[in-house]
Amino acid sequence: QVQPVESGGGLVQPGGSLTLSCAASAVTFRFTFKLYGMAWYRQVPGKQRELVARISSDGTTNYADSVKGRFTISRDNAKYMVYLQMNTLKPDDTAVYYCNRAPATLSWGQGTQVTVSS
16 A cells, blocks of 8 residues: 555553564555655544654654654665664553654554553
């Protein structure tokens, strides 16, 4: 499908780590993948999606204040992949995490659930 495909979520204890992956699987997406920035968002029930991190086509990164110093976004254009390394996870990080193009947003995928709990 043209939508990004997120994976890598799961249950982790506070202070633990997870790495999320975002794949551009559709050939039409892959054709222009390297030309666009990508971003990770997260959403909890009843709240708007929150921008967590983004990476430009040149590799410039930006992070929400709540995750600075703990999360790292990266991309591998040869593999058409975007990653989010999440360290020192907190219960407040619990959410469904989504990736998408930025600024040219595509349809949203199903996301991947991250649950931080002891």
